[in-house]
Structure formats: structure tokens, C-alpha cells
Amino acid sequence: MNKKINLVTAGQIRNDIPEFHVGDTINVSVTVIEGDKERVQIFKGIVMGIKGTGINKTFRVRKISNGVGVERIFPINSPRIAKIEIVKHGSVRRAKLYYLRGLTGKAATKIKEKKRVVKVPEAVVAEKEAPVKETQPEVEATAETNKEELVS
Amino acid sequence: MTGILGKKIGMTTVFQPDGNVVPCTVIEAGPCYVTQIRTKERDGYEAVQFGFEEKREKNTTKPLAGKFKKIKTPMLRHLKEFRDFPVGDLKEGDTVNVDLFKEGDTVKVTGVSKGKGFQGVVKRHGFGGGQRTHGQSDRQRAPGSIGGSSYPSRVFKGQRMAGRMGNDTISVRNLKVIKIFNDSNLILIKGAVPGAISGIVEIYKK
Numbered sequence: 001m002n003k004k005i006n007l008v009t010a011g012q013i014r015n016d017i018p019e020f021h022v023g024d025t026i027n028v029s030v031t032v033i034e035g036d037k038e039r040v041q042i043f044k045g046i047v048m049g050i051k052g053t054g055i056n057k058t059f060r061v062r063k064i065s066n067g068v069g070v071e072r073i074f075p076i077n078s079p080r081i082a083k084i085e086i087v088k089h090g091s092v093r094r095a096k097l098y099y100l101r102g103l104t105g106k107a108a109t110k111i112k113e114k115k116r117v118v119k120v121p122e123a124v125v126a127e128k129e130a131p132v133k134e135t136q137p138e139v140e141a142t143a144e145t146n147k148e149e150l151v152s
Numbered sequence: 153m154t155g156i157l158g159k160k161i162g163m164t165t166v167f168q169p170d171g172n173v174v175p176c177t178v179i180e181a182g183p184c185y186v187t188q189i190r191t192k193e194r195d196g197y198e199a200v201q202f203g204f205e206e207k208r209e210k211n212t213t214k215p216l217a218g219k220f221k222k223i224k225t226p227m228l229r230h231l232k233e234f235r236d237f238p239v240g241d242l243k244e245g246d247t248v249n250v251d252l253f254k255e256g257d258t259v260k261v262t263g264v265s266k267g268k269g270f271q272g273v274v275k276r277h278g279f280g281g282g283q284r285t286h287g288q289s290d291r292q293r294a295p296g297s298i299g300g301s302s303y304p305s306r307v308f309k310g311q312r313m314a315g316r317m318g319n320d321t322i323s324v325r326n327l328k329v330i331k332i333f334n335d336s337n338l339i340l341i342k343g344a345v346p347g348a349i350s351g352i353v354e355i356y357k358k
Contacts, residue, residue: 004161005178007336012167033170055165080171 009055014077020059022047022097023090023111028061028074029082040082043072046111049096050076062100064109069101089114155234155356156181156252157204158339160263162349166330166340176330176340179261181355183247183337185225189239200237202248203228204352230352250337253357257329260356263347267319277312322346326358 020026028043045063048071052058057076062069074081091114100108158181166174188201206226209217220227223244242248253259273279273295282291295314299307324345331340345353 002162002178004180004336004338005164007333008164008166008176008178008331008338008340031171075165075167075173077167078171078173079167079169 006054012055012077014081017076017081017084018086020047020084020086021089022049022095023092023114024086025088025090025111026061027085027087028072029084030074031080031082044087045070045072046090046097046100046109048098048100062097069108153234153236153356154238154252155354156248156250157184157202157230157232158182158353158355159205160345160347160349160351160353161338163344174330174342175344176342177345179339179341179345179353179355180337181250181253181339183249185223185228186242186244186246186248187219187223187225187228187231188233188244189242190233197235198237198239199233199235200239200242201231201233203231205229232354234354234356249334250332250339251334253329253332253339253355255329255331258358259327259329259341260323260325260358261327261341261345261353262321262323262356263345263351263353265318265320265322265346266348268317270315271317272314273312276314276317279312 024047025045026047029040030043031038032041043061043063045061048060048062050057050059055077058073059076060071060073062071064070088111090111092111158179161178161180163175163177166176168174182204184202184204186200187203190197190199190201192198203220203225205228207229209227212220212227217227225245268275272293274281274293279295281293282288282296284292295312298311298313299305324343327345328342329339330342333339339355341355347353
């Protein structure tokens with residue numbers, strides 16, 4: 001993306017949203033404005049897909065409401081999203097879970113659970129920096145050992 | 153007319169506080185240097201000539217380089233006159249910035265549209281084309297009749313046909329300024345503006 005466009009979008013990209021993946025079950029708290037009143041509505045469902053990058057990133061959530069499948073697309077940087085909670089981490093082998101539309105009953109809402117360390121949004125940056133530093137020396141070390149092996 | 157020269161950077165999204173999404177074009181407008189002031193007495197009309205986008209002296213013709221040196225501006229790539237620009241205290245060598253505009257202004261943007269090459273009537277003029285069924289062959293994107301055989305027994309002038317499309321000077325009026333970035337000379341305009349990315353556009357204040 002163009003650097004000058006990044007200047008424009010920089011202030012708008014939200015970094016308080018926790019990292020979630022396709023297949024996760026999440027609670028999306030959406031602020032609904034009715035006249036002068038504001039209230040928070042929760043949309044709970046499975047993340048079917050994540051699309052776009054930067055400011056245009058959106059995600060699609062599907063839930064079964066009264067036996068009817070409901071899908072909603074949220075822009076991830078929207079100020080309307082009050083917060084996102086991860087209920088369950090799902091283990092899936094696809095980037096887009098469109099096959100869920102063809103499923104009925106229990107199969108439509110059940111996704112195999114996956115154990116993953118939940119990252120706290122504020123700490124995401126710090127955590128990301130740390131592992132990079134740790135892994136780099138390891139890679140170098142292995143490269144050196146490979147060289148030594150070759151020499152010997 | 154008050155205006156400025158700019159370079160189209162691309163499009164992006166802006167979120168309003170209520171969550172509404174506004175599609176915006178980012179334009180790098182200015183700084184424009186005043187390269188000449190046309191006066192009624194000398195030139196027969198009033199205008200201000202602006203120069204935009206610096207280039208190296210190596211790539212400048214000697215007559216133009218002489219002009220830029222005389223008025224003490226950098227070598228400039230694009231020169232454009234703005235008719236009836238309110239001159240005020242402006243003199244040659246001065247700069248005009250994006251702060252000419254403010255949020256909420258209505259502007260007109262002029263640019264050269266993307267060239268589409270030789271196109272048929274369906275794409276170029278929005279013709280409907282022919283029928284797809286009922287035994288038709290080779291008629292799907294055809295223009296149909298272009299003139300009667302007995303009357304007028306000729307083709308009228310201006311009959312819309314296939315041909316070169318795009319690469320025209322196009323203006324879009326009544327576009328709204330969403331935001332101004334004075335430090336980086338960027339202006340955010342709601343909606344699309346003519347031309348390709350890094351094309352030169354003129355922004356006029358209404």
C-alpha cells in the first residue's frame with residue numbers, strides 16, 4: 001500500500017481488537033444507535049472468513065438464529081464495534097467456511113476446538129517482538145551447525 | 153477561480169464517528185509555485201500560472217530552466233493556468249498550499265480519464281446490443297441500424313459508433329472535502345476523481 005495512504009489511515013486502524021482466526025467463535029459487541037439512545041448488541045457466531053487488509057479489513061460471522069442462518073459482515077476498524085470476545089478457538093482447514101451454509105442441525109454450529117494461547121490486545125505488540133528476537137539466533141545457530149557439518 | 157494542482161495518490165476508506173464508511177480519494181495537492189501572473193493589460197486576460205512537482209534541471213529544457221531560475225523556484229514538471237484566480241498579494245515565486253481548502257468545502261476536480269482503447273458501442277455508449285436468443289447470430293454487441301435506406305439514405309453526423317474511449321478531460325463537480333493534512337499536503341475528497349493513480353488533477357474551489 002502507498003505510504004501516503006497509510007498516513008491517512010494510520011489514526012483509524014484499531015489495535016485494541018484481539019487477534020482471532022477463521023473458525024473461532026466470537027462475541028461481537030456492536031453499538032446500535034436508535035434516535036438519541038445508544039446500546040450494545042451482542043452478535044455471537046463463528047468467524048466464516050476474513051477479507052481485505054489495513055483499513056478495509058472485514059470479517060464475516062455466521063450464527064443460527066431461531067433455526068435460520070444469519071451472516072453479518074463487520075469492518076474490523078469500525079468505531080461501531082465496542083469490543084470483541086473470543087469464546088472458543090476453532091480448528092479448521094479452510095480460509096473461508098462457506099461449507100457451513102450447507103450444514104444443518106448440530107453440525108452447522110460445531111467446529112472442532114483448538115487450544116491456542118489467548119493474547120491480550122495490549123500485550124500483542126510486546127509478545128510479537130519477543131519471539132522474533134528469540135527465534136532469530138536459533139535459525140543462525142542451526143545454519144552454523146549445518147556449515148560445520150558440511151566442513152567436517 | 154481558486155484552485156490548485158494535485159497528484160492522485162489512490163483511494164481509501166474513512167470511518168465517521170457514527171460508524172459510517174466514506175470512500176475517499178487521496179490527492180497530494182501542492183505546494184504549487186506561482187510561475188507567472190497574466191494581467192488584462194499585458195495578456196488580455198487574468199490568470200495565475202502554477203507549477204507543480206519538482207524535477208531535476210537535467211530534465212528541464214534550457215528556456216524553462218532559465219524561467220524557473222529567474223523566479224527562484226525549483227524546476228517544475230507541470231505548468232497550468234488558472235483563469236480569474238484571485239491574485240491578492242501573490243507574486244511570481246510564491247507558493248500556494250493545500251490550506252486553500254478547508255473541511256466541508258465543495259470542489260470540482262478535473263483530470264484526464266483512463267484510456268480504454270478502441271471500444272464497441274456497448275461499452276462506449278451504453279447501447280443494449282442485440283438479442284441473445286430467437287435465432288440471432290453475431291448480433292450480441294452490434295450497434296443495430298445506423299441509418300435508413302430510403303430515408304435519410306445516409307448516416308447522420310454525430311452517429312454514435314465504436315471508437316477510441318477514455319483519455320478525455322473530465323470534470324466531476326460537487327465533490328466534498330473530507331479532510332486536509334497540511335503537513336503532508338494531502339487532501340481527502342469524497343468519491344472518485346478522474347484519472348489513473350499518479351495522474352495530475354486540478355482541484356477548483358466552488
